[in-house]
Amino acid sequence: MDHKILLVDDDRDLLEMLCSIFRRAGYAELLTASSGGEALRIWREQNPDLLILDVRMPGMDGFAVLREIRRVSRVPVLMLTARGEAEDRVAGLELGADDYLSKPFLPKELLLRVRAILHRAYPEPNRRVELAASTVDLEKAEVCRGGERIPLTAKELQLLEKLYENAGRIVTTGALCSAVCGEFWQGYESTLSTHIRHLREKIEANPSRPVSLVTAKGLGYRLNLKGAKP
Numbered sequence: 001m002d003h004k005i006l007l008v009d010d011d012r013d014l015l016e017m018l019c020s021i022f023r024r025a026g027y028a029e030l031l032t033a034s035s036g037g038e039a040l041r042i043w044r045e046q047n048p049d050l051l052i053l054d055v056r057m058p059g060m061d062g063f064a065v066l067r068e069i070r071r072v073s074r075v076p077v078l079m080l081t082a083r084g085e086a087e088d089r090v091a092g093l094e095l096g097a098d099d100y101l102s103k104p105f106l107p108k109e110l111l112l113r114v115r116a117i118l119h120r121a122y123p124e125p126n127r128r129v130e131l132a133a134s135t136v137d138l139e140k141a142e143v144c145r146g147g148e149r150i151p152l153t154a155k156e157l158q159l160l161e162k163l164y165e166n167a168g169r170i171v172t173t174g175a176l177c178s179a180v181c182g183e184f185w186q187g188y189e190s191t192l193s194t195h196i197r198h199l200r201e202k203i204e205a206n207p208s209r210p211v212s213l214v215t216a217k218g219l220g221y222r223l224n225l226k227g228a229k230p
Contacts, residue, residue, distance in 0.1 A: 003118055004029040006048040008039040008065070009080065010057045014103075018052065021107045024178060026165070036060025040068055043075070050118060053097075054080045055088050063091060070096040076121045078113060080105075129164050130226040131212040133205035136160060143202045150202045155180050155195055163213070163223035172220040196221060 005027060007018045015032050022030055031046055033039040037060055043051065051069070055062040066077055079092040079100040089100045098117050101110060129136040134145035141157045143150040152160065162179040163171055177188040180195075200207040212224050 002029065003027065003049040003122070004031065004046065005114075006031040006033065006039065006042055006046070006051045008033045008036075008051060008057075008062070009054040010034050011054075014054075018110075021110060025111050026162075026175070036062070036065045039065050043069060048075065049122065050114065051075060051077045052080065052114070053077055055092065056082060063095060066092065066095045066097060076117045078117060129160070129167075129223075131203055132224070132226055133212065134203045136164075136203065138164070145203065145205075152202070153198075156199050156202075159192075159195055159199065160223075163221065167223050167225050170216040170219050170222050174220075176220060
């Protein structure tokens with residue numbers, strides 16, 4: 001998760017919560033601002049890939065910040081609005097916001113919306129994963145093995161994407177569970193083992209002796225791309 005995100009809200013507690021949500025999801029480059037003026041300064045200096053911008057702030061509000069940004073930039077912006085404030089949502093979209101989310105919100109919904117925005121704004125040139133016995137098309141959510149096309153379930157796709165982001169490195173059991181369930185993943189470990197078994201049945205030549213999706217005993221799993229040492 002190498003995209004740089006600027007989080008803007010005058011509520012310090014909410015800023016801390018947002019940082020926690022994104023760190024847990026694997027985003028490392030996070031910037032924060034607690035006012036509109038500070039947000040503009042950091043945006044100009046740091047050139048973030050995405051802004052999450054609260055509408056209701058004292059002084060320069062989110063609309064004014066967005067208006068200034070849109071004079072010169074199409075950087076993606078997600079607006080945070082108060083629940084039920086339909087006029088805020090319309091105004092934000094008219095000014096060029098990419099999406100909006102009403103507070104309070106579910107962390108998983110926030111992450112899904114951010115992921116969708118980033119995917120649209122910064123499409124990945126190659127979403128095909130070459131493995132020893134198969135090829136995975138992440139866009140189509142399917143595996144091609146021996147001329148056969150095998151669909152992936154939504155959770156299998158989420159797991160593979162997390163593993164692919166960290167190809168060649170160990171991804172802990174907790175990180176994989178969190179990728180599927182969000183921050184409340186405890187107790188999901190046995191279900192994860194089932195998903196891993198099903199994935200191996202789809203991508204490995206011999207699921208009982210995997211070479212692409214291997215276990216790091218006591219830690220988690222590692223995805224080896226084609227040609228990598230098992």
